[in-house]
Amino acid sequence: MTQTLEKAPAEITAEFFAAYRKHDVPAMADLCADNADFHYLPVEIWGKQRVVRGDGKVHGIGRVIWNGLITAFPDLSNEVTSLSTATNGTVVAEVTLSGTQATPWGVIASKGQQFTLPHLFVLHMNADGLIDSVTAYWDNASFYRQLGHAEVD
Amino acid sequence: MTGSPGTPASVADDFVTALQEGDLDGAFGAVSPAAEVVIHPTGQAGGPAIAREFFREALTAFPDLMLTVTRRTACGNGRVLIELSLEGTQAADFLGAINQEKHLDIEQAWLFTTADGVITAITGYWDQNKLYRRLAVKRLDRIAIA
Numbered sequence: 001m002t003q004t005l006e007k008a009p010a011e012i013t014a015e016f017f018a019a020y021r022k023h024d025v026p027a028m029a030d031l032c033a034d035n036a037d038f039h040y041l042p043v044e045i046w047g048k049q050r051v052v053r054g055d056g057k058v059h060g061i062g063r064v065i066w067n068g069l070i071t072a073f074p075d076l077s078n079e080v081t082s083l084s085t086a087t088n089g090t091v092v093a094e095v096t097l098s099g100t101q102a103t104p105w106g107v108i109a110s111k112g113q114q115f116t117l118p119h120l121f122v123l124h125m126n127a128d129g130l131i132d133s134v135t136a137y138w139d140n141a142s143f144y145r146q147l148g149h150a151e152v153d
Numbered sequence: 154m155t156g157s158p159g160t161p162a163s164v165a166d167d168f169v170t171a172l173q174e175g176d177l178d179g180a181f182g183a184v185s186p187a188a189e190v191v192i193h194p195t196g197q198a199g200g201p202a203i204a205r206e207f208f209r210e211a212l213t214a215f216p217d218l219m220l221t222v223t224r225r226t227a228c229g230n231g232r233v234l235i236e237l238s239l240e241g242t243q244a245a246d247f248l249g250a251i252n253q254e255k256h257l258d259i260e261q262a263w264l265f266t267t268a269d270g271v272i273t274a275i276t277g278y279w280d281q282n283k284l285y286r287r288l289a290v291k292r293l294d295r296i297a298i299a
Contacts, residue, residue, distance in 0.1 A: 084230050137261075
């Protein structure tokens, strides 16, 4: 279904990643619908009792992960390297995230290492021009190696 | 999920359908010899032979390989994103993970660029760490190949 929005999905996506570069998580969240879905597929933390996955809502686990990343990597930045839009309000964005670790991130103790990591984001905009779904892919093996962490878990 | 013949969506669909049938020649018949391929999790970049070898190894290592498309997004610039789950039971070493007969299920995103009914670029994204976890690899510095 073709959508007509006040702002083009590409423009909303650009605003989203600009807010991310400014570490403005409230602004990122404001671009998302109240019930926006969040799927960070590589996030899978195996504990003794349960597995925590990066699946949920933007205004729940999404904000937690974004704030956590910004805390662990105070110079966290991103560069949008390609952006493609579909007529149904979906945007496919290739984005390179980079940063220097300052505090532990999950099971990874800080060794002050830098990372640069290609990501693929799939954002969907609803009819109100709000992001109602965020999906992201990246390679944690590369991420872990760059941070000096050799264990899979 | 099948688009009109010759559209970017149908070209990408045909590629995946051929892979689902284990038909590498069929899949890569619509890939330009000059296609630019980047497979981020394996750190490879180059021509279509890289992607062909990846899928050849996957089909060999997982004889019951199943590719299930979860979403297809056709963009206006000739690009098509195919999100899929790759599942199978390991029967041979794969990407440096020795065969422990584990079940693999991994979400992947394949971004195709098409022009005039031909695939001109393929970029793959997934979490290799999750793949290793599924295949019972414990440490990233103890895989057989980088």
